[in-house]
Amino acid sequence: VSDTRRVLDSPDFHRLVTRRWTISLLLTAALFLAYYGFILLVALDKELLARRLGGAVTTLGIPLGVGVIIVAWALTAVYVLWANGSYDPAVDRLKRQLEE
Numbered sequence: 001v002s003d004t005r006r007v008l009d010s011p012d013f014h015r016l017v018t019r020r021w022t023i024s025l026l027l028t029a030a031l032f033l034a035y036y037g038f039i040l041l042v043a044l045d046k047e048l049l050a051r052r053l054g055g056a057v058t059t060l061g062i063p064l065g066v067g068v069i070i071v072a073w074a075l076t077a078v079y080v081l082w083a084n085g086s087y088d089p090a091v092d093r094l095k096r097q098l099e100e
Helices: 002-009 011-044 046-050 061-099
Strands: none
Touching (some): 002 011, 002 061, 011 046, 046 061
């Protein structure tokens, strides 16, 4: 129990938790802005989204909707890359401290 308490009280653990919350909140805010920005645009400016692109049948709303999906994928990729490159190795270091 004392080893667990030592890790939980360590500055490394607190930094790790703070970084994880920061990254999570930033990515959540970015997704929130993209999604709800699109929804607000649908609600408040239908005419803009109904504009045809060039002479095509496609309206502006279609690529913007696809863009929201791509933003979600990109933010997920950012999180996975961060977790695999930074977060998981830090968790492994803390686990090794517990095993010592």
